[in-house]
Amino acid sequence: QINVFCGIELDSLSERPDLDFDYIIASVHNLIFDGNIFAVDLSPKRQCEIINAYCGGSKNDFAAKYFDRVVSHVEKIRPDIVGHFDLITKYSLMEESDSDYIDIALEALRETAKYCRIFEVNTGAMARGLRTTPYPAEFLLRELLKLNCDIVITSDAHYPDKLDFAFDDTALYLKKIGFTSALRLTNNGFVSDEL
Secondary structure: OOOOOOEEEEEOOOOOOOOOOOEEEEEOOEEEEOOEEEEOOOOHHHHHHHHHHHOOOOHHHHHHHHHHHHHHHHHHHOOOEEOOOOHHHOOOOOOOOOHHHHHHHHHHHHHHOOOOOEEEEEOHHHHOOOOOOOEOOHHHHHHHHHOOOEEEEEOOOOOHHHOOOOHHHHHHHHHHHOOOEEEEEEOOEEEEEEO
């Protein structure tokens, strides 16, 4: 038996609904260029097309535009949870060890944390065989620890058999980084569970 809550993943193209959800996750899946909407996580090919056509071939410029949108979206709607913060790493095209990329992502994380203190640790790309670790990247998780932000482990499951994908492995991974607990939603709000 489980409790089922009514939540919504609110994309940056949507306004905050005037409805009573149990929780709202804020996430960014799209960027807008020349009035056209482009999904950032549709495929590696689409990411490359966006980078080449609208970011001068610069992956870091693409990352900056994406993270700027994340910050502004979270600031605007003040969600309960920030979803898959670094979704653009889904296809491993970002140079995550590049110091400029790291600076861009860290600055955005610090700004985002001013408006929401709970971040999703998302195993969705792992379930699809695209990543071996969850979002966000380890260096971002370490920064969340420094910022005293909370985390919630989610699967971003699109299928019932993936509802708790890699949760045990993710808990161990988070413990190695330094986390001691994760939040869980209950009838009385979020509670902290020991990892």
